Amino acid sequence: MFPTIDWSLISLETAMAMILVFLVVLDIVLPKKTTKDWIGILSFIALGGLIIFWFTQTGLAGTTFSGTFIMDPMAWFFKAFFLVTGVFVFAMTQEFFKTLGERRNEFYLLLWLALIGMCLIASSVDFLLMFIAIEILTISLYVMTAYLKSDKLSIEAGMKYLILGALSSGFFLYGISFIYGATHSTHFDVIQSFTANNPMTGFTLMAMVMIFAAAGFKTAAVPFHMWVADVYQGAPTPVTALLSVGSKAAGFVFLMRVFLGAFGGWHPQWAMTLAIVSAITMTYGNLVALYQTNIKRLLGYSSIAHAGYLLMGAAAGSALGVAGINFYLLGYLFTNIAAFLVIIVFSVVTKSDEIADFAGLSKRSGLLACALLLALVSLAGLPPLAGFFGKFILLMAVVKSGYLWLALVAAGNIIISVYYYLMVAKRIYVDPAKSTSPIAVGGGMQLLLVIAMVAMLAIGIFQGPFFDAAMKAVLPGLR
Amino acid sequence: MIAPNLSWILILPTLGLVLLCLIPASNERLLRGIAKLTVLVPFLLSIWVFMAYDHLNGGFQFIQNIPWVTPLGISYHLGVDGINSLLLLLLGAVSFAAVLISDSVKESLKKFYILLLLTVISTYGAFLSLDIFFFYFFHEIAAVPVFLMIALWGSARREYAAIKLTLFLVGGAAIALVGLIALYLYSGAQTFDLVQLQRYVAIHPIPAATQHWIFLLIVLGFGITLTLWPFYTWAPVGYAEAPTAISMLHAGVLKKMGAYAIIRFALQLMPDAAHFWMPIIAVLAIFNIVYCGLVALTQRDLKYILGYSSCSHMGYILLGLACFNTIGLNGVVYLMFAHGIMAALAFALTGYVEDKAKTRNLDELGGLLKCMPFIGTCFMMAAFASAGVPGFANFVAEILVLLGAWGQYPWLTVLAVFGLVITAIYLLKAIRLGFQGPLPQRLAGLSDTTSFAAKFPYVMLLALLIVVGCLPSIVLTHIASSTKVIIDSIK
Numbered sequence: 001m002f003p004t005i006d007w008s009l010i011s012l013e014t015a016m017a018m019i020l021v022f023l024v025v026l027d028i029v030l031p032k033k034t035t036k037d038w039i040g041i042l043s044f045i046a047l048g049g050l051i052i053f054w055f056t057q058t059g060l061a062g063t064t065f066s067g068t069f070i071m072d073p074m075a076w077f078f079k080a081f082f083l084v085t086g087v088f089v090f091a092m093t094q095e096f097f098k099t100l101g102e103r104r105n106e107f108y109l110l111l112w113l114a115l116i117g118m119c120l121i122a123s124s125v126d127f128l129l130m131f132i133a134i135e136i137l138t139i140s141l142y143v144m145t146a147y148l149k150s151d152k153l154s155i156e157a158g159m160k161y162l163i164l165g166a167l168s169s170g171f172f173l174y175g176i177s178f179i180y181g182a183t184h185s186t187h188f189d190v191i192q193s194f195t196a197n198n199p200m201t202g203f204t205l206m207a208m209v210m211i212f213a214a215a216g217f218k219t220a221a222v223p224f225h226m227w228v229a230d231v232y233q234g235a236p237t238p239v240t241a242l243l244s245v246g247s248k249a250a251g252f253v254f255l256m257r258v259f260l261g262a263f264g265g266w267h268p269q270w271a272m273t274l275a276i277v278s279a280i281t282m283t284y285g286n287l288v289a290l291y292q293t294n295i296k297r298l299l300g301y302s303s304i305a306h307a308g309y310l311l312m313g314a315a316a317g318s319a320l321g322v323a324g325i326n327f328y329l330l331g332y333l334f335t336n337i338a339a340f341l342v343i344i345v346f347s348v349v350t351k352s353d354e355i356a357d358f359a360g361l362s363k364r365s366g367l368l369a370c371a372l373l374l375a376l377v378s379l380a381g382l383p384p385l386a387g388f389f390g391k392f393i394l395l396m397a398v399v400k401s402g403y404l405w406l407a408l409v410a411a412g413n414i415i416i417s418v419y420y421y422l423m424v425a426k427r428i429y430v431d432p433a434k435s436t437s438p439i440a441v442g443g444g445m446q447l448l449l450v451i452a453m454v455a456m457l458a459i460g461i462f463q464g465p466f467f468d469a470a471m472k473a474v475l476p477g478l479r
Numbered sequence: 480m481i482a483p484n485l486s487w488i489l490i491l492p493t494l495g496l497v498l499l500c501l502i503p504a505s506n507e508r509l510l511r512g513i514a515k516l517t518v519l520v521p522f523l524l525s526i527w528v529f530m531a532y533d534h535l536n537g538g539f540q541f542i543q544n545i546p547w548v549t550p551l552g553i554s555y556h557l558g559v560d561g562i563n564s565l566l567l568l569l570l571g572a573v574s575f576a577a578v579l580i581s582d583s584v585k586e587s588l589k590k591f592y593i594l595l596l597l598t599v600i601s602t603y604g605a606f607l608s609l610d611i612f613f614f615y616f617f618h619e620i621a622a623v624p625v626f627l628m629i630a631l632w633g634s635a636r637r638e639y640a641a642i643k644l645t646l647f648l649v650g651g652a653a654i655a656l657v658g659l660i661a662l663y664l665y666s667g668a669q670t671f672d673l674v675q676l677q678r679y680v681a682i683h684p685i686p687a688a689t690q691h692w693i694f695l696l697i698v699l700g701f702g703i704t705l706t707l708w709p710f711y712t713w714a715p716v717g718y719a720e721a722p723t724a725i726s727m728l729h730a731g732v733l734k735k736m737g738a739y740a741i742i743r744f745a746l747q748l749m750p751d752a753a754h755f756w757m758p759i760i761a762v763l764a765i766f767n768i769v770y771c772g773l774v775a776l777t778q779r780d781l782k783y784i785l786g787y788s789s790c791s792h793m794g795y796i797l798l799g800l801a802c803f804n805t806i807g808l809n810g811v812v813y814l815m816f817a818h819g820i821m822a823a824l825a826f827a828l829t830g831y832v833e834d835k836a837k838t839r840n841l842d843e844l845g846g847l848l849k850c851m852p853f854i855g856t857c858f859m860m861a862a863f864a865s866a867g868v869p870g871f872a873n874f875v876a877e878i879l880v881l882l883g884a885w886g887q888y889p890w891l892t893v894l895a896v897f898g899l900v901i902t903a904i905y906l907l908k909a910i911r912l913g914f915q916g917p918l919p920q921r922l923a924g925l926s927d928t929t930s931f932a933a934k935f936p937y938v939m940l941l942a943l944l945i946v947v948g949c950l951p952s953i954v955l956t957h958i959a960s961s962t963k964v965i966i967d968s969i970k
Contacts, residue, residue: 383616411653430630464548
């Protein structure tokens with residue numbers, strides 16, 4: 001017998017899949033010589049419509065597909081997050097691939113596929129669906145990463161990401177099979193009641209380590225971070241932005257659903273491991289970031305460091321910790337998007353991602369310099385920007401759960417990170433410019449930059465409503 | 480008297496800041512005018528707040544309280560008592576003088592004023608906030624503008640100085656942040672509101688063992704801001720290389736936020752730990768006074784002398800904090816004000832000399848009294864104030880601190896008095912080398928300030944020092960109304 005499906009719960013994914021199919025057909029029938037970027041424009045309109053639609057659906061709740069697919073406040077929150085990310089990444093693509101012509105169309109289709117994958121991850125409460133969702137996201141990312149066929153770095157990045165990604169998928173599957181062996185299920189709620197009533201054994205521990213490897217790969221936690229710097233540098237910049245914001249957030253949903261949800265019963269035994277991984281990840285990311293000369297690599301290592309900060313919330317394992325992760329990611333979204341928008345506009349004009357070439361940016365474009373400065377300050381976690389309050393909640397969560405030492409390690413890391421972020425700020429504001437030709441910023445890009453800057457400031461100053469939203473999107477049952 | 484609305488002290492200059500952002504950079508006169516107005520308005524409001532504060536009733540007044548992040552107990556809570564109403568006055572005077580003397584800045588004026596005003600507004604916010612979260616929030620906003628201002632408009636080693644100062648301050652703040660979060664969590668009051676916390680802790684004190692480490696984190700963190708020995712090394716180089724306005728504001732006001740935070744969050748909320756740690760801090764304070772004073776003796780750069788001198792004088796503040804009696808704490812708050820005005824005045828005068836003579840090295844200066852009688856006289860008076868000559872506010876403050884410390888730490892007090900002698904030596908040396916003796920040929924053409932407008936900032940600061948020094952009761956009644964509560968809660 002076939003289970004009944006509640007289509008209203010998966011309305012978003014269904015709509016996105018239909019849009020994708022429509023765009024595929026359109027891509028085939030469109031005359032090859034059209035100069036107008038139809039797919040891009042339609043994607044934009046569709047995304048805008050979906051966001052409006054999604055904000056009317058705040059009350060969606062329930063499970064479907066035999067309990068493998070859930071709509072809860074956390075799923076809603078992260079789907080909204082991914083849609084907003086999508087808008088920015090589509091806009092970046094339009095700017096970045098201006099010169100690419102029709103080949104750009106397939107890129108849009110892959111982006112849609114990645115979006116569908118991310119939205120599915122947010123809703124998965126079964127290992128099989130989770131695996132499929134992660135593969136949908138990752139496989140489209142492999143292709144997008146290697147999209148610049150003539151660029152050696154892009155090919156290398158794609159290759160590296162593919163090999164390590166496939167390895168982590170293998171670990172993930174292997175881990176799932178172990179868990180199935182132990183619990184006779186792939187459902188998170190079944191596993192959750194199993195972990196609540198049974199002690200952790202060596203057998204299940206091995207499974208958890210393997211699944212953690214997959215989560216670590218997606219979130220860029222040490223020691224599963226090897227791909228980050230090269231992939232961030234080599235991938236087309238919109239893909240880097242997607243990796244650092246969307247894919248990381250998806251990784252954290254995965255981590256939270258699995259390690260705080262399914263394996264919630266064993267969290268007390270795991271918390272110390274998570275705390276240690278968190279401490280090592282942030283320290284490693286920040287220390288290596290000190291020596292970077294390429295802005296995309298710098299943001300790559302900084303992204304590792306931020307994974308470390310975010311893991312503090314998972315180590316705390318409390319409602320406050322999860323709210324901290326949610327809030328932090330929200331601030332991180334606009335912060336990183338602002339940084340990558342600047343990098344894209346800059347690199348389209350100057351063909352360079354070297355930090356040295358950013359010297360004197362403030363004299364070439366006040367807006368770009370200001371946006372990058374705000375993004376850097378927010379990444380460093382200084383008020384009044386979004387990054388500060390995120391770190392504040394996470395610090396509070398770990399101190400509350402008794403990891404004072406982790407909070408102090410994080411405080412030390414903030415000092416290290418302030419150094420390299422401010423060195424970039426110094427370059428753009430203090431150092432003399434190599435070239436004084438102004439950098440023109442198009443109207444659309446200006447609008448997006450201003451939106452990202454206003455969002456960073458708004459989240460950082462009027463924290464209340466955003467914190468409420470983040471608190472609402474906490475897994476049920478956490479305290 | 481109508482009660483002032485404290486939010487205007489933040490809102491009006493913020494509007495000025497926005498206006499400043501919208502004016503084209505080419506319109507210099509308008510930029511300067513708006514910048515001056517933007518600091519004058521909160522200064523006048525601060526004077527009003529200071530006059531309107533009723534010291535007979537004491538406590539926090541003109542309170543505004545808006546819930547901000549309710550689940551975490553964060554609220555936008557403004558209010559003043561005798562301590563921060565005085566600090567507002569200090570900030571108002573110093574920031575106004577700092578903007579006035581910035582007429583000598585010519586490069587990228589718009590950016591300069593935007594960053595300077597951001598620093599000033601955030602400091603106002605910190606002093607006005609009665610919420611621990613918002614205090615930290617505002618206090619930390621200043622970090623980036625100060626960094627950029629030193630790196631952009633500083634002197635020779637500006638980049639090194641900027642990053643060193645910022646790393647120390649952000650580092651101290653990060654440590655203090657962990658302490659403040661722990662204070663929130665372990666007090667059990669579920670609020671960042673200082674007033675509620677005070678009430679709650681008075682009834683349910685935090686366990687002594689917990690107090691110990693939280694206190695240490697907070698005092699260490701904010702101690703770095705207050706140039707606690709041996710974490711003072713950022714200050715001399717930072718102040719020396721910074722543009723004059725930032726040297727004035729930072730040495731005069733911003734570092735006092737450290738002392739303010741220690742009084743409010745550490746001493747008052749964790750008395751047990753205070754009795755345990757403060758005697759150790761008192762010993763470090765003597766290192767501040769004597770060691771930094773001796774280092775100042777060896778300097779040839781006028782701004783470095785003032786920088787080390789400033790670190791040395793923070794020792795008196797730290798010593799006063801360790802006294803646990805009203806006289807000592809009154810002295811601390813008095814000294815925060817007196818030193819703030821004096822340091823701002825001294826840095827402003829040095830900035831003038833450097834701007835004209837293109838050097839601050841005492842070996843290349845000399846006889847400046849001959850060509851700049853006004854500036855030279857002001858500098859001598861600032862030096863006398865700093866050395867604790869009666870008639871200036873610093874004398875009253877230092878006497879109070881020493882009297883307060885005498886009962887607790889007689890030997891340390893003797894050493895602290897010795898520190899005043901050191902101050903007198905290095906400042907007299909600076910005067911002799913820089914302002915007396917023959918005027919080098921190279922400096923013969925230098926001119927003094929001529930117009931009243933140019934003299935005004937110096938006269939204003941000097942007048943404050945003398946008036947408050949001769950009539951201590953003007954500020955002492957305010958201070959005493961609030962310190963008594965704190966001392967009572969510590970005992």
